[in-house]
Amino acid sequence: MSLLIFKSGKVELRKESGLLIQTLGNGHAIDANLNQIGALILLTLDSGMVEHKKKVDH
Numbered sequence: 001m002s003l004l005i006f007k008s009g010k011v012e013l014r015k016e017s018g019l020l021i022q023t024l025g026n027g028h029a030i031d032a033n034l035n036q037i038g039a040l041i042l043l044t045l046d047s048g049m050v051e052h053k054k055k056v057d058h
Contacts, residue, residue: 008027010023010029011025021056022056030044039055
């Protein structure tokens with residue numbers, strides 16, 4: 001399972017251990033959601049736009 005953490009309008013995707021997987025967004029994220037299997041992320045930006053991202057496998 002992965003965790004989403006907000007920092008300065010960006011979203012960090014982290015493992016449960018806290019290890020950073022990837023950083024998402026350009027500093028304007030206000031919400032983010034993972035799908036049930038944790039492979040797809042939806043970011044809602046402060047402009048109202050929604051971005052669809054795919055988790056990077058490491």
